[in-house]
Amino acid sequence: xxxxxxxxxxxxxxxxxxxxxxxxxxxxxxxxxxxxxxxxxxxxxxxxxxxxxxxxxxxxxxxxxxxxxxxxxxxxxxxxxxxxxxxxxxxxxxxxxxxxxxxxxxxxxxxxxxxxxxxxxxxxxxxxxxxxxxxxxxxxxxxxxxxxxxxxxxxxxxxxxxxxxxxxxxxxxxxxxxxxxxxxxxxxxxxxxxxxxxxxxxxxxxxxxxxxxxxxxxxxxxxxxxxxxxxxxxxxxxxxxxxxxxxxxxxxxxxxxxxxxxxxxxxxxxxxxxxxxxxxxxxxxxxxxxxxxxxxxxxxxxxxxxxxxxxxxxxxxxxxxxxxxxxxxxxxxxxxxxxxxxxxxxxxxxxxxxxxxxxxxxxxxxxxxxxxxxxxxxxxxxxxxxxxxxxxxxxx
Ligand code: AMP
Numbered sequence: 078x079x080x081x082x083x084x085x086x087x088x089x090x091x092x093x094x095x096x097x098x099x100x101x102x103x104x105x106x107x108x109x110x111x112x113x114x115x116x117x118x119x120x121x122x123x124x125x126x127x128x129x130x131x132x133x134x135x136x137x138x139x140x141x142x143x144x145x146x147x148x149x150x151x152x153x154x155x156x157x158x159x160x161x162x163x164x165x166x167x168x169x170x171x172x173x174x175x176x177x178x179x180x181x182x183x184x185x186x187x188x189x190x191x192x193x194x195x196x197x198x199x200x201x202x203x204x205x206x207x208x209x210x211x212x213x214x215x216x217x218x219x220x221x222x223x224x225x226x227x228x229x230x231x232x233x234x235x236x237x238x239x240x241x242x243x244x245x246x247x248x249x250x251x252x253x254x255x256x257x258x259x260x261x262x263x264x265x266x267x268x269x270x271x272x273x274x275x276x277x278x279x280x281x282x283x284x285x286x287x288x289x290x291x292x293x294x295x296x297x298x299x300x301x302x303x304x305x306x307x308x309x310x311x312x313x314x315x316x317x318x319x320x321x322x323x324x325x326x327x328x329x330x331x332x333x334x335x336x337x338x339x340x341x342x343x344x345x346x347x348x349x350x351x352x353x354x355x356x357x358x359x360x361x362x363x364x365x366x367x368x369x370x371x372x373x374x375x376x377x378x379x380x381x382x383x384x385x386x387x388x389x390x391x392x393x394x395x396x397x398x399x400x401x402x403x404x405x406x407x408x409x410x411x412x413x414x415x416x417x418x419x420x421x422x423x424x425x426x427x428x429x430x431x432x433x434x435x436x437x438x439x440x441x442x443x444x445x446x447x448x449x450x451x452x453x454x455x456x457x458x459x460x461x462x463x464x465x466x467x468x469x470x471x472x473x
Pocket of ligand 1: 272273277295296298369370371394395397398400
């Protein structure tokens with residue numbers, strides 16, 4: 078079922094509760110990356126153009142259901158004010174008579190940002206009374222918080238049942254781009270999956286299995302796969318309890334005709350540190366006392382060749398311990414290869430996006446997903462509560 082869209086709805090004079098994901102990084106009270114705010118601007122501009130009175134809500138960090146100034150939306154509001162051409166007000170309260178009053182006094186084209194919804198424990202509990210209090214702030218609900226769509230919270234799920242509800246432009250784009258990957262990818266479809274653990278990626282690997290042509294594995298998780306094939310991996314990161322599943326995936330790949338690739342060479346280190354002694358090893362196995370920290374040059378060349386011929390690429394997870402410069406080459410090479418390819422390219426997950434940004438190639442990627450956990454759950458084939466709630470036919 079299609080998501081209810083905003084474009085053709087008359088919102089003149091209506092109060093719109095807009096749930097966004099303004100969960101931006103903050104250091105010493107200052108926003109250090111405003112990407113998430115910028116991504117929602119098209120929806121906000123559309124609402125203002127339609128003459129709506131906009132009430133914006135977001136979570137920020139993990140205040141654990143308590144008021145905590147460390148997680149106040151105040152610094153976010155300061156940055157936001159510089160990005161929109163509208164009068165922006167801020168309410169220190171999330172719910173209550175005074176916020177309702179403020180929402181009613183808003184003029185057309187004005188914006189009211191409310192405080193962090195997670196200052197109330199009822200938000201994460203999806204408590205119906207709390208949803209009702211949020212709904213009292215508006216006539217219409219719009220969800221643009223794709224990054225929080227995998228959570229069934231009051232401001233992402235509960236409220237959608239109480240007001241006419243629509244998907245924001247960003248939410249819509251995310252769902253369209255990710256759905257296209259799963260339903261009609263141009264072939265060959267190449268998935269590149271890395272990161273530290275098999276356990277956190279096993280579901281996405283399993284779901285992608287009958288959809289992709291090539292599965293390129295990197296990062297710490299590669300060593301559980303190698304170990305399951307009796308390849309010596311020294312002190313590399315291994316999840317013993319996932320060896321059997323890793324082995325079974327390799328077997329299944331053979332049967333299904335999926336080209337599952339593992340690293341054939343490595344950059345190894347004698348400890349998990351940027352001061353470690355390092356070596357480049359031109360073989361699959363790793364000696365005792367050493368650990369695999371990045372994919373080697375032969376593996377990079379193999380993966381580059383497959384990426385070059387791809388029709389569709391999905392990337393999630395770094396190829397090595399890329400936070401340490403010594404072990405970042407594999408991840409950076411993959412980022413650049415993806416950017417160079419003519420394929421439709423989709424990148425999800427904070428680390429892969431950081432690598433794309435560091436390589437300066439963000440503008441060469443078809444779609445950079447704003448939701449780490451949400452995009453992974455979507456690619457696992459799971460239903461996202463925040464999206465499902467928008468699909469209901471009428472206000473319940
Ligand atoms: P994830 O959150 O599961 O995507 O994992 C990301 C983390 O995996 C990053 O912090 C990397 O440093 C880490 N990682 C990547 N490659 C390795 C490796 N070979 N050994 C240990 N950790 C790794």
